[in-house]
Structures are given as C-alpha cells and as structure tokens.
Amino acid sequence: MNELRVAVDVVIFRVRQGLLQVLLVKRGLAPFEGRWAFPGGFVLKDESLDAAALRELREETGVGDVYLEQLYTFGEPRRDPRGRVISVSYFALFSGGEPEAKAGSDAAEVEWAAAYKPPLLAFDHRAILDYALQRLRWKLEWTTVGFKLLPKKFTLTELQKVYEAILGRQLDKRNFRRKVALLGVVEPLDEHRQEGIQRPARLHSFSARKFERLKDRGLLFPF
Amino acid sequence: MNELRVAVDVVIFRVRQGLLQVLLVKRGLAPFEGRWAFPGGFVLKDESLDAAALRELREETGVGDVYLEQLYTFGEPRRDPRGRVISVSYFALFSGGEPEAKAGSDAAEVEWAAAYKPPLLAFDHRAILDYALQRLRWKLEWTTVGFKLLPKKFTLTELQKVYEAILGRQLDKRNFRRKVALLGVVEPLDEHRQEGIQRPARLHSFSARKFERLKDRGLLFPF
DNA sequence: TAGTATAGTGTTTATAATACACTTTGTCAA
C-alpha cells in the first residue's frame, strides 16, 4: 500500500420540487462509519481522473449520463485518518431524467439530501459541499449549466424553479422569460404539458447553436 | 518508489513593460531535457498542496511573497513518461516588487517568457498555461486580482497597462479611471512619480475596505 | 358555465457601459 493515495469524490446535484438536492452515501466502514459522504473512491493505476469520477458515481449510485467537471483538489495532510489521501473533487449535475439514483453494486444506503441543509458529513466533505455550492451558483449565473439540471423537454416555469432553488430567491417571471428569450438558447416546441387543473405550459428545448457566438465575449446569464 | 505520485506545478505571471510574462525553468534532466517547464516538483509526505507549491516556487526561482491559488489537477495516465504523475497546478501573480526572480538552489536556468508567445514547453505544460491564462483573464475582469500584479504604490496608467497586457486590447483612459474610482478600492496618495520628461503621475494604493461589501453581490470589475 | 390555478405577456424607470477630445503640467533644450 502506498503512503500517498489519490481519491475522487463527486458532488452531484439535482433539483426536485423546487429544492436543490445533493447525493450522499452512508458509510458502511470506519472511519466515519454511519456518517454520510459523497460517492467516491481511489483512482486506479491506468485511469484518468475524470474516468475515475464517472466510474465511482456509477458503481455507488447507478447514476450515469451527467454533466461532470473537476472542482478542486483537497490535500491537507490529515484530512483522512487512514493516512495521506489527496481528494480530487468533482462537480456533477443530474438532468432529472427518469432513472432514479439507487444503491449501487456495494448496496450502500444512498439518499438525495437537501443541499442547503445537509446532515453531518464525513471527512472534510462539508467544505467540499460549500465549495461546490459556490461553483454551482456562479456557473448558473454566468453559463448555461442550468439546462443540465433539466430533461430535454421542459417548461419555462421548471427552468425558473431551477434558478430559484439554487440562488435561494424568487425571480420575476417576466424578466426571467425576457432574458431567456434574448439569450436565444431555448426553442419553443409544439407540445404542451399539463401539471394541475390549469392551463397547460408549452414545452421548450435547449439549443446551444446561438450560444457559441456569445461564449467569445465572456459568457453570460445574468439573472 | 510509489507507482502513483503527486506533483505541483506553478504558473506565475507578471507584467513588465506592458507585456504579460510567465516564469519558466529550463529542465536539466530527462525527460524533456533542455525544454522549458513551470517550476514544480513532488509533494512531500506531510506537506499541504499549497505549501508544496510555495516551497517549489522559492526553491527553484527565489520568488516569494506572491498571490497563490490552486488552478486545476491534471491526471491523464500518460502525461509524464516516467510513470503515473498527477499534477496539481497552481496559479500565481508576482507583484513586480523589486526582488528579481533568479536561479534558485539547484541553479537551473530561469526566465520570464512572453505568456502569449511561450517557447515549446515540456509535458502537458502548454495546456496548463492556456488554462492559467483563461483563469487570469477571467479573474481580472471579475475580481480585484489585477492589483496583485502591482507593487503597493502604483500609477493609474500602470494599472491600466496591466489590464491591457492581459486582455490584449486597448482600454479607454477615462472610462477605465471612472470605473476604478466607482469601485472605491484605490486611494490617491500625496506622492507623485516621474517616468519621462513629462508631467509626473499621482501614486495610488489599493484598499480592500470598500470591496468587502461588493463581494456579497457577486464580484465585479467589468472592463 | 362558473371557479380555479398556473401560463403567458409590455412598459416605464433606473442604472451601467460606451464613445469620444481637449486642457494641464513638469521637464528639457534652445
């Protein structure tokens, strides 16, 4: 066994019922047995960091097909009681497509927890969560990652709820819709969806075509 | 020797004569002997990543007292021909204070190169440089890191030259000064400095006091 | 066919960004 090991930890978010959630796994082994932690594990010898993150996410939770990007590398000498472990953390977004996350191969307990009110976490995972939340808020306002938290077809109200859940404040419906339209990255479809007893909402899809131009001049999504 | 090692590499920038420069070290050993690379080296057993970055910077270049932040972790299995080496890269800014960077303890050749026209680099260091440049441009526009590239006392023209060197375009003097003043983070001093034969320029200093308020609402430095 | 609950839509005002040119001032040389 090496004296210095490298692990990956994945912070994956979704929005459900207007609430921002994060996926946690209950630890079955010491240290921190019984506490919640992010899905993760050691990097294999011939595996890239991205591949390791994706593999761990699949193995422990059954979640695939997500947006994934590297977050930060946590390397304090005593962050893991078992010895020197450097953790490359990842940031992921679950599109809310149908396949629900569930216990993976090692049958650990898996749960979507309220990201802004998480339970007590193992290791330095609370610091990792805070950093991921910061990154999420930032990316939401300045890029189009918001769409990664929705299925291919969505209503504008659903999109607005994603923004509100993450930013933690209400947005004005008219201003929101005007800016989305101005950005030119959503296309209205000829389909509608009925949620309650009231008027059905038009479905939309994301189209990055026009966005390419915009990326040059900085980025944008100023809500 | 472990099969998996962790290194740090530091990309440190400065601005001289209106030119953005990056610090490079000429490799004295294989692999990539004779090529230029960033200062860096392996992380010690009981050392945090930040500490390792700072130590390597000092050892190889004599540069201390810099702004330092983690950039990205590069971990492709074959990025280093010697075996599996994961590199945690760092991003640093040199304030242009007087102590010139020079060869450090191991007497390697050290040089400030044009950041936008670097020589051929070792390993995947060109990719790291591109990423660091992106981060630098972004931070310059949205935070106050620009001031980290200047000594405590500076003229507004010097500050503007820092922005122009990094953004790669000319800025309007009046608009630039208005925005700096509006941000409220520079204080005019009762000192002047003469550069050529013409009217001397007033010196200014950076004051983060008022900036604290601003950080809440996002950040800002929109030039 | 009246009630319900969300969908959907414009205008006005305030703030921020951009474009643009002349006067000031300390030195140096004639």
Place this chain on the structure above:
DNA sequence: TTGACAAAGTGTATTATAAACACTATACTA
C-alpha cells in the same frame, strides 16, 4: 525665459442593460 514635448488628468451625451411592476388567457373540473 520660453516654447516644445509627452504623458497626466478630466466630462458629457448616447446607448444598452437591468429592475420593478399587474393583468389577461386558457384548459380543466365540478
């Protein structure tokens, strides 16, 4: 001493973007 030099320093008008704000439309249900 004074005129040339070269960068320092300063203001306004226009355009674009952001924010505040309230009513009508519609599909279903009872």
